[in-house]
Amino acid sequence: xxxxxxxxxxxxxxxxxxxxxxxxxxxxxxxxxxxxxxxxxxxxxxxxxxxxxxxxxxxxxxxxxxxxxxxxxxxxxxxxxxxxxxxxxxxxxxxxxxxxxxxxxxxxxxxxxxxxxxxxxxxxxxxxxxxxxxxxxxxxxxxxxxxxxxxxxxxxxxxxxxxxxxxxxxxxxxxxxxxxxxxxxxxxxxxxxxxxxxxxxxxxxxxxxxxxxxxxxxxxxxxxxxxxxxxxxxxxxxxxxxxxxxxxxxxxxxxxxxxxxx
Numbered sequence: 492x493x494x495x496x497x498x499x500x501x502x503x504x505x506x507x508x509x510x511x512x513x514x515x516x517x518x519x520x521x522x523x524x525x526x527x528x529x530x531x532x533x534x535x536x537x538x539x540x541x542x543x544x545x546x547x548x549x550x551x552x553x554x555x556x557x558x559x560x561x562x563x564x565x566x567x568x569x570x571x572x573x574x575x576x577x578x579x580x581x582x583x584x585x586x587x588x589x590x591x592x593x594x595x596x597x598x599x600x601x602x603x604x605x606x607x608x609x610x611x612x613x614x615x616x617x618x619x620x621x622x623x624x625x626x627x628x629x630x631x632x633x634x635x636x637x638x639x640x641x642x643x644x645x646x647x648x649x650x651x652x653x654x655x656x657x658x659x660x661x662x663x664x665x666x667x668x669x670x671x672x673x674x675x676x677x678x679x680x681x682x683x684x685x686x687x688x689x690x691x692x693x694x695x696x697x698x699x700x701x702x703x704x705x706x707x708x709x710x711x712x713x714x715x716x717x718x719x720x721x722x723x724x725x726x727x728x729x730x731x732x733x734x735x736x737x738x739x740x741x742x743x744x745x746x747x748x749x750x751x752x753x
Contacts, residue, residue: 495733497522500574502567503581504557504614507534509683510633511583513720517728519546523579526570528555557584557610558602567617576621579731582611583633586685587647589692595647603647608654619666628671629731632659633723636679638742640750656742663740672739674730679746680708681718713748 496518506515507529515527519542529535532554539550551573553566570577587603588595611632622628634652636642641649656675663673680686687701690708694701709716723745729735730743744750 493733494521494728494731496579496728496731498524499578499731500524500526500570500576501579501581501731502526502528502570502577502614502618503583504528504555504566504610505583505585506581507531507538509685510678510681510720510723511581512538513724514581514583514633514727515550516542516545517721517724518579518731519548519550521728521732522548524548524551524574526551526553526566526574526577528553528566530554530556558605560609560613563610563613564617567614571618571621576625577618578622578625578627579629579631580614580618581631581633581727581731582614584610586635586645587651589644589689590646591644592646599647600651603651607648607651608658611655612658615662619671622671623666623669626670628666628669630659630662630666630671630673631727631730632673632675633727634675634677634742636677636744636746636750638675638677639744639752659742660740667739670736672730672735674739675742676723676727676730677742677744677746678723679718679744679749680712681720681723683720686717711749712746716747718745718747 501518501523503515505511506527515525518525535552539552542550555562555566637648638653638656659673659675690701690704694704
């Protein structure tokens with residue numbers, strides 16, 4: 492399928508590993524010009540080298556703490572200078588700490604808000620002027636199935652990621668006239684370090700193995716397995732493509748059928 496992404500400029504945040512990295516690789520495979528950012532310079536260098544080796548393309552990298560506005564500003568400026576604008580922005584970030592409502596502190600709420608919500612607001616606000624000028628753009632936010640079906644002991648994710656859904660719908664209405672689409676991708680349980688960490692912590696609480704926790708999660712999924720990051724990336728790249736030019740304001744889960752609602 493021709494996706495029309497060759498030479499399109501893409502920034503994927505929090506992309507040195509996991510779902511973010513898989514998304515960057517998928518764009519690279521389509522011939523896009525790819526930039527990635529992360530807090531960890533060592534992981535960034537390793538990822539860019541491996542993508543170049545695999546796909547024969549250079550990847551621009553920037554060290555960026557998504558909880559710091561200045562870091563986001565510097566990253567956007569560097570990428571726009573190198574690529575003469577950003578055609579596609581993928582707002583991705585790590586998940587917040589686990590905990591129920593009575594467990595988390597005020598500072599945890601603020602940190603999670605900065606990381607998951609305000610970072611997307613800041614990056615989106617910075618890239619949209621040139622998208623409007625070009626009358627073309629794609630903004631894709633990576634959320635979670637928690638926006639459609641809350642997950643126990645993840646109150647911060649359940650609450651704050653859902654706010655991003657409201658933002659996306661509002662932005663799709665505002666930016667549609669400029670041929671800019673705005674969508675969310677909501678991954679289900681995916682084989683990443685984050686899910687592994689959750690499984691380990693839950694295993695300690697239940698005094699069982701983390702392998703058993705992952706097996707139990709898989710049993711709740713109709714496809715009877717967890718996703719691979721590449722399966723999430725496939726939808727993201729499609730939504731960024733010319734083929735998805737009439738899809739905007741949506742939140743699409745990639746969950747193997749886990750969400751029970753219609």
